[in-house]
Amino acid sequence: MKALKYGIPLVLFAALVAFFAVGLTRDPREVPSPFIGKPAPQFKLTELGAPDRTFGPEDMRGKVWLLNVWASWCVSCRVEHPILVDMSKKELVPIVGLDYKDKRADGLQWLAKHGDPYRLSAYDDEGKVGIDFGVYGVPETFVIDKQGVIRYKQIGPITKEALDKTILPLVRKLNG
Amino acid sequence: MRALVAALLLALCGPAFGQADEVAHPDPKVEARLKDLGEELRCLVCQNQTIADSAAPLALDLRNQIRTQIAQGRTDDEIRAYMVDRYGDFVLYKPPFKAATALLWVGPFALLALGIGVLVAVLRRRKAAPEAAAPDAGARRAEVAALLEPDRAPQGKDR
Numbered sequence: 001m002k003a004l005k006y007g008i009p010l011v012l013f014a015a016l017v018a019f020f021a022v023g024l025t026r027d028p029r030e031v032p033s034p035f036i037g038k039p040a041p042q043f044k045l046t047e048l049g050a051p052d053r054t055f056g057p058e059d060m061r062g063k064v065w066l067l068n069v070w071a072s073w074c075v076s077c078r079v080e081h082p083i084l085v086d087m088s089k090k091e092l093v094p095i096v097g098l099d100y101k102d103k104r105a106d107g108l109q110w111l112a113k114h115g116d117p118y119r120l121s122a123y124d125d126e127g128k129v130g131i132d133f134g135v136y137g138v139p140e141t142f143v144i145d146k147q148g149v150i151r152y153k154q155i156g157p158i159t160k161e162a163l164d165k166t167i168l169p170l171v172r173k174l175n176g
Numbered sequence: 177m178r179a180l181v182a183a184l185l186l187a188l189c190g191p192a193f194g195q196a197d198e199v200a201h202p203d204p205k206v207e208a209r210l211k212d213l214g215e216e217l218r219c220l221v222c223q224n225q226t227i228a229d230s231a232a233p234l235a236l237d238l239r240n241q242i243r244t245q246i247a248q249g250r251t252d253d254e255i256r257a258y259m260v261d262r263y264g265d266f267v268l269y270k271p272p273f274k275a276a277t278a279l280l281w282v283g284p285f286a287l288l289a290l291g292i293g294v295l296v297a298v299l300r301r302r303k304a305a306p307e308a309a310a311p312d313a314g315a316r317r318a319e320v321a322a323l324l325e326p327d328r329a330p331q332g333k334d335r
Contacts, residue, residue, distance in 0.1 A: 031220060034264040101233070127237050134262035136220035136234055 033134060033153040040067070040142065040150050041132040048099050048107050048121035055096070055122045057148055064174040065094045066167075067142040068118070069130060071102045072110035074138040080157035081114050087163075088117035093171045097121030100130045100138055143167060145174045198236055206246045213242055213252055216269045217259055226269070 040057045047053045057067075068084060070077045088095060097118035099107040104123060111121070124130055133142065143152040152170055154162055200207055214228030221232035227239060238259075245255050256268065265271045273281050 028223065031266045032264055034261060127234075131234075131237060131241060131262060134264075136263065 029137065030155050031136075033150075033155075035134060035142070035150045035153060038150060039148050040144050041129070043122070043129045043132065045098075045122040045124055045129060048097070048104060048111075048123040050120075051104070051123075055120060057144065060094070060096065060144065061148055062146050063094060064146055064171050065096060065119075065144055066171075067096050067098055067133075067144060069098045069100050069133070069135050069138050069140045070121075071100045071138050072106040073102065074100075076157050077139045078114065080139055080159075081117070083158050083160065083163060084117040085115040092168065094119045098124050098129065098133075100124050100135065101127040141167075143170055143174070198239070201243045201247065203247075206243060209246050209252070210239060210242050213246075213255060214239060217256075218267050218269055220263055220267065 042057060044054050044056045047055055070081075084095060087093065095118050097120070099121045101124065104125075107121065107123070111118075122129070127135075130138075133140075137155055139157055141154040141158055142150050143154075145151050151174060152166065154167065158167065201210070211228055215226050217227040217238075219225045219227050219230035219232055219235040219238075221234050222230050225232075225235075227235045227242075229235075241258075242255055245258065250258075259267045265277065271277045271280065
């Protein structure tokens, strides 16, 4: 009887602690994306550097590639930028940029200053494509497979850890 | 404190930076529906605000998107589905009932039921148990008196 009287609150308390412990390790900013496993939304945008040319995800069909959402006004993009530049030097995976809600001149200037790791950048002036991709915190990076299906989404800057532990292994697996 | 206020104010102006002015739709019915819808949708940028309340640029874009869709004659459900397709159930302040959210919806009621259950059990047991044998009132009084005035204790014991 006594065991029950003291045992039950103890068990309840332990359960609460367990919930909190797990909850604290989670980042509330990382909302699970409903896009994982779904085809990347289609779009047609002009290229940042060449307004007369357009780009759409179908242009990358047959390749595993990254779509990296960035902007010249985005401060945390500068955090991940050296990693992207390094990736493009090593030619690990083709990276396409999506210049989100930016001015063309600002975007180009930013790339000139910080380096351009992108095969090309699509220019999303109004942010409509960003909305279609469910972008809410630039930078965001999507890993898209050969069939054009989104396999992973990195919210916020790509960290070295995320790159080595998640993104590159996934790219290797998809390239299989 | 002042630094904190300044930091908060700065944090608030961030999203407003370079933002285009918002143009309300000329039809008040559209605005009314936008307000109702916007109040049940979460702004993903500032998470604890609704799309109707938030000053974040994304919320503005989404309000404009909803305006356009209302004007195109889309139903509220269609617009909600549009948002959920892009941002997941998290965007809804009233998430749908399904396996992943069952605990969220049922949890509080289950806890309430558990609490009532425990309360009833405890009360029943208390009723069923014989009155705790209260020590004889006279004896207790003697005991108290002994403690208070050891000299005059009725059956004072020597220590």
